[in-house]
Amino acid sequence: MKENEKISSAVIRRLPRYRRYLEDLLKKNVDRISSNGLSELMGYTASQIRQDLNNFGGFGQQGYGYNIKELYLQMGIILGLDREYKVIIVGSGNLGQAIANYTHYYKEGFKVCAMFDVNPRLIGLVINDIEVMDYQNIVEFMKNNKVDLGIICTNKESAQDVADKISEGGVSGIWNFAPMDLQVKDSVSLENVHLSDSLHALTYHVRHK
Amino acid sequence: MKENEKISSAVIRRLPRYRRYLEDLLKKNVDRISSNGLSELMGYTASQIRQDLNNFGGFGQQGYGYNIKELYLQMGIILGLDREYKVIIVGSGNLGQAIANYTHYYKEGFKVCAMFDVNPRLIGLVINDIEVMDYQNIVEFMKNNKVDLGIICTNKESAQDVADKISEGGVSGIWNFAPMDLQVKDSVSLENVHLSDSLHALTYHVRHK
Numbered sequence: 253m254k255e256n257e258k259i260s261s262a263v264i265r266r267l268p269r270y271r272r273y274l275e276d277l278l279k280k281n282v283d284r285i286s287s288n289g290l291s292e293l294m295g296y297t298a299s300q301i302r303q304d305l306n307n308f309g310g311f312g313q314q315g316y317g318y319n320i321k322e323l324y325l326q327m328g329i330i331l332g333l334d335r336e337y338k339v340i341i342v343g344s345g346n347l348g349q350a351i352a353n354y355t356h357y358y359k360e361g362f363k364v365c366a367m368f369d370v371n372p373r374l375i376g377l378v379i380n381d382i383e384v385m386d387y388q389n390i391v392e393f394m395k396n397n398k399v400d401l402g403i404i405c406t407n408k409e410s411a412q413d414v415a416d417k418i419s420e421g422g423v424s425g426i427w428n429f430a431p432m433d434l435q436v437k438d439s440v441s442l443e444n445v446h447l448s449d450s451l452h453a454l455t456y457h458v459r460h461k
Numbered sequence: 462m463k464e465n466e467k468i469s470s471a472v473i474r475r476l477p478r479y480r481r482y483l484e485d486l487l488k489k490n491v492d493r494i495s496s497n498g499l500s501e502l503m504g505y506t507a508s509q510i511r512q513d514l515n516n517f518g519g520f521g522q523q524g525y526g527y528n529i530k531e532l533y534l535q536m537g538i539i540l541g542l543d544r545e546y547k548v549i550i551v552g553s554g555n556l557g558q559a560i561a562n563y564t565h566y567y568k569e570g571f572k573v574c575a576m577f578d579v580n581p582r583l584i585g586l587v588i589n590d591i592e593v594m595d596y597q598n599i600v601e602f603m604k605n606n607k608v609d610l611g612i613i614c615t616n617k618e619s620a621q622d623v624a625d626k627i628s629e630g631g632v633s634g635i636w637n638f639a640p641m642d643l644q645v646k647d648s649v650s651l652e653n654v655h656l657s658d659s660l661h662a663l664t665y666h667v668r669h670k
Contacts, residue, residue: 332668459541
């Protein structure tokens with residue numbers, strides 16, 4: 253990848269999708285694909301695809317197309333998937349448990365090492381061999397354990413406090429499911445899954461179809 | 462709203478976020494806010510905010526700012542939230558159950574009226590008074606019941622079959638959590654929550670910080 257160059261956030265959004273399609277092609281034992289072939293599958297124009305992949309040095313060979321396995325592996329490295337991430341989940345209700353299971357079965361280097369909640373009915377519950385801990389103990393936990401990513405599945409009211417504590421505790425990234433916009437320091441990456449925003453975009457389209 | 466005018470998808474993406482902030486302001490008993498005030502809260506420029514809200518006829522009064530309650534209500538109508546949606550959930554594992562609970566507590570006109578699965582261990586389970594039904598019965602269920610939205614929480618392999626059956630059965634919109642891109646007919650609106658894409662965007666940022 254061309255280091256120090258700023259990749260636009262629109263391109264970054266598309267990368268995981270490229271990787272999904274490459275994974276499907278690999279599973280079907282396809283070796284190579286042209287930008288036109290990818291275009292037909294993915295709906296982007298061939299020229300956009302060439303431009304997107306060019307950001308990373310250009311994996312294609314004119315007339316031969318892209319080597320899928322190589323491109324898939326490189327894409328994984330670019331996306332930071334060639335390492336393990338130690339993950340904690342804060343908020344262990346239905347959504348937190350679903351995300352814990354998702355991350356558990358996902359098996360792509362994401363290792364849930366602790367879950368937290370404030371609810372006494374959830375504290376002590378065991379999800380995939382991980383016991384839900386009392387949120388009161390999170391600062392201490394983070395002093396004694398290296399954590400890379402924090403997943404916030406709490407309500408809106410608690411989310412900023414969680415973000416502050418886990419940022420202070422040293423996470424590099426936060427995956428936020430609480431329906432609000434968090435303030436985090438520059439050294440922490442933040443990615444939101446705003447379910448209600450997504451549902452409302454759907455109802456917008458249904459209304460205006 | 463100016464009918465028949467095409468609102469850009471970037472604006473549509475921002476609308477639910479406006480509504481969230483307006484809701485917070487209402488809860489704090491704030492009556493009016495200027496585009497500059499919204500800009501400070503939301504991080505968009507005041508000029509972008511005026512432009513966005515102008516798409517819907519312009520709710521602001523020069524020098525007085527926006528009437529928050531009125532704008533919030535109008536935004537709800539624009540987003541199609543002034544009606545009830547009958548919803549089914551297909552795939553009743555952890556994620557389906559979490560979404561069922563989310564939608565249940567969400568109380569904004571989304572009424573889960575059935576859940577389905579193929580797994581005998583899940584069929585018969587009761588989630589918020591809704592019994593999980595055998596997916597084999599979905600076509601018949603949809604013949605006898607008007608359903609507005611379908612939520613797909615199955616694996617990748619089953620998702621397209623589900624989308625076909627529920628589209629045929631008459632849903633107007635699909636909220637898809639399966640990690641794949643579905644093909645749906647033009648009359649059906651589709652909104653995806655691609656969790657893995659979101660997680661990979663996060664690891665991209667962590668890697669390149």
